[in-house]
Amino acid sequence: MFAPSFSNPATLGLPPLRVVADDARIDALMPPAADASLLLVGHAHYDHLLDVPRVLLKHAPQAKVYGSKTMGHILAAVTPRSRIVDAETDMARGLTPGRWFVSPHKRFRVMAIESEHASHIAGLKFLGGGYTHDLKALPDSIWGWKEGQTLAWLVDLLDTQGRPVYRLHYQDAVSTPPLGFPPLLPDAKRVDVTILCVGSWNQVPGYPDALLRLLRPRLAVLGHWEDFFGNDPQQPQALRLLDEQGIVAATRSHLPADGRVVMPVPFAEVPLPAAAPR
Template sequence: MKLLKYLLLASTAIGLLGCAGNARDVKLTKGESIVQYADQVEIKYLGAGGHLIRRGKDVLMTAPFFSNPSMLEQLLPAKVKPDLIEAGLPDISDVEMVLVGHSHYDHTMDLPYIAKKRAPKAVFYGSKTMKHLLAPGIERSRLVDMNDLSTSGQVPGEWVYAKNRAFRFMPLESDHAPHLMGMKVVSSAKLSADLKTLPTFTRNYPEGEVFAYLIDFLNPDGKIAFRIYYQDTASSPGLGHIPDFDPIDQAPVDVAILCVGSFNQVKDYPEHILRMAKPKFVIAGHWEDFFRPQSGPIAVVPFASLDDFMRRVRAASQAGVKVPEPGTVMAYRVTNPDLNRATANTTVQP
């Protein structure tokens, strides 16, 4: 029955792929930088849920995806495409921490290759399901289960610090929007034991437990210099929220990275996140069609209106909002943490 449901939904999706919006109709963020700041956070959009986030020499990454199998390829055994990974991924040899929001194929399938070939020092942080899922492809010592460290409702979780304590992050309890017509097309399962082999088909990569993340870059005195809110999937009202912190951990959100894919499959998204986080800037992530390679014409992810997403963000928030092409770097100025004001600029790196 699960396979039949998948095939029916997949055939419907293939028939509707013409609904994918053309990116030529959307104002994308790209172009050369005019100003560079003495102290800045750079966020490079890698495509799908992937972002390379850097302040000086301090860097972390959210899980990227480049293999981008077509809708028809979804019916065949999953195939990692090293040529597409190499074409889209910059130098990440200094990345030591990779955040994974959930375990579907478009967030985890490329990670074993990346761990082995491109990020030899990286440790991957995500759910218990992620750890069991990736155990056949990445050493277990490099997989960290965050289930017991996440928030629960408004109760804070635990901070995880970089080795030099230059930044930290906290997983936030969240959930995953349906994919199409209120239904989930791929597995929403959770794993309780290590897999012996990686899944054969993309649809068998389980969703697992779902997290948003709060990321703080810190000054040498430990004060919060810059705060980022990150999601790789739209969430239901009340989930993916920042908890009630003690005053020492309170700070405004400078940048919120939100998810365009399936945003219209849950109520009040992105509005409930914008009301909660009150960010100064918004980045639209996971917005482009990941059923085609990045090297081809860019289109909007099927079944989601990027125009509608942008209208709703602007109606709910005064934040500046950007839709970056893959490869675009957005630079945000870090100022005195007591003022905690951010200003933004954009550059494109090869």
């Protein structure tokens, strides 16, 4: 599972002054996840991490959460350390692979990849920085939810012999190439599905063009395009000033001949393509 977000706090339709998870809304909207064992977080901004404590407590009781050191320091205020995994220390850097974390039943493995968070607008990025110590309480303002080290993720589905048969690449923040690119791996397995971030997509050069040329995915899923300042995820609106048609066109033009692109609304079920041949 990738970090879900339902609360969408706001102040008069603008970024919120105070952020608190809406437990009732999370409970009403969160899909079943009792069998989830891995919860992957790309960075620690509130719109990615605010709802995770409630999800871990109520909806995914078997899951451990994987992410940056800063993510762990924030969650430690309310989540047992035994359920928090530092993936930053062992992340892939450049062409060098990182550590594979394997699910308890050995049907999934995941690798964190060094990435970044693009500027929000006009070259300005907000809520940067990180923590070096565990917090005593969750932050109650947006400024307390510091970014930390941003991660991309490589996710493999494994056969009974532990070999990768399906590969996904995931980003919850736009990055400057080659940050966020998967490392060189000996299996040379092609990426079947990539999940890209739409928000701030035009704030860095070469996104998503360079990444798509490398991955050659059969399916590109465009996420994080919704306005999350108080909007209802069941009636989504696009982020303000977002060129959503531009990202669709840019993605489509850099896919391989057998690739396709979708930009699903929240809660949509997207059929995945057959596994790519080795």
